[in-house]
Amino acid sequence: MSSGRENDARGAGREEISVLASRWRAGEHSALREVIRRFQAPLLSYAMSLLGSLNDAEDVVQETWIRAHGGIRDLRDPSGLWAWLRRIAHNAAMDAAKRARRHEAPEDPSALEIQAAHQARVGGENGTDEGTITLGAIIAAIENLPETYREAAVYHYLQEWPHADIAVALGISEEAARQRVSRAGRLLRSALRQAREEECHDL
Amino acid sequence: MTCEECRDDIAPFAAGDLPPTRSDEIARHIEECAQCRRELDEELALRRVVHNAAIPFRDSVRRGESAAERRLGAGEPEAPRVRFTRRRRTQAIAAGALAALAAFVALVFLRPRGNEIESISAWAVDHYPLVDQTHQIHGNADDVRLWFRTHHGIDIIPPRDADYTSLTGCKMTDMGEDPVPLLRFDANVTTAVFILPARLEPTLRGAEVRGLRRGDFVIDVWSEGPGEFLRITREKNGS
Secondary structure, rough: OHHHHHHHHHHHHHOOHHHHHHHHHHOOOOHHHHHHHHHHHHHHHHHHHHHHHHHHHHHHHHHHHHHHHHHHHHOOHHHHHHHHHHHHHHHHHHHHHHHHHHHHHOOHHHHHHHHHHHHHHOOOOOEOOOOOOHHHHHHHHHHHHHHHHHHHHHHHHHHHHHHHHHHHHHHHOOOHHHHHHHHHHHHHHHHHHHHHHHHHOOO | OOOOHHHHHHHHHHHHOHHHHHHHHHHHHHHHHHHHHHHHHHHHHHHHHHHHHHHHHHHHHHHHHHHHHHHHOOOOOOOOOOOOOOHHHHOOOOOOOOHHHHHHHHHHOOOOOOOOOOOOOOOOOHHHOEEEOOOOEEEEEEEEEOEEOOOOOEEEOOOOOOOOOOOOOOOEEEEEOOOOOOEEEEOOOOOEEEEEOHHHHHHHHEEEEEEOOOOOOEEEEEEOOOOOEEEEEEEOOOO
16 A cells, blocks of 8 residues: 555544544534545445445435535544444435436346346356455345444455554554454355355255 | 563564664674574565655555545635634624614504504423424504514415415314404414404404414414304324
């Protein structure tokens, strides 16, 4: 990771979340920047687990930021910033899903067959090819982790941040960050192993 | 070292993120333990796969961060904070006090005289939801205008050519000898315009608008003479 990004991540973690949220609410641009840099990846991961498509998730996260920025004054408990952002992302994702359903063309059985054949050939974004783990499967496994390990897994496996940066971002010691990543890794390996076994079983 | 302890540190070991002594311990254990070696192989495979699969994710994060910062103006420089020094604060207070004094002098000594009817009623803001500012009555006997400020902070000043003959949704109780000839309310009940009878003109002393509830109110107009009192009541649910 570049030193610039490391510094950003450290900057985001230096302050308690509640202080960061309060500064954002007070209109400080630097606080907003820090919040975006800290939560962009976890929000994207969450949105993708809901929608299954990286492009759709990207749009939903943008929508989340716009809604959150417009409603930051409604945030009653600044320490609950992450839960609040996640809720907004959830609502935005649900709205996007509704819009998509509305614009969906009437289902043509022959088109569905073609689509199914294509999925079988290339593997869906959520599925797992034989011996290959897709981004969708990884994100599904991460989002299924207990909350304590989820952010650590996003930062470590998806973003490839070093433990020192994760520690700062999560406001915990480096040793605690290492333990969370270790635990998240064990759970992830187990989940993905299970997914692979189920896949083999189905075949 | 137990297998459990080793597996707890497999991920940071694979990432090369352990202190050297701990890393050596893990390496020694893995050499001797086939199961932990398999665990390490799985972790390394996971890292390789995730590294490749997550490239579009990391690109998307970077793109999204820039887009969000641009859209929300987070990249703009902070507006300089205005910090009041003690001297500036004193100056501001002095300027405010001077302005208040000037306003008071203007009100007391420069107000219109003669036929002009003065502002007549202090408004109890807390009690009257319809109006939150002092209303005023201005004009002369031929054209008396009453206006007040609604809770939206809008001054309502009726036009001079207003139709003074309708009285929609209002009940008028003339408590004097003659009925008031001309009176009008607008549809939103934010404006009252009336022309007082000539007999009230020289002795007109006051009018008071009291909002009972939003949309309902009473206007009392009175003069010095006995019985010279007019009450106008907004009917409930009136248009």
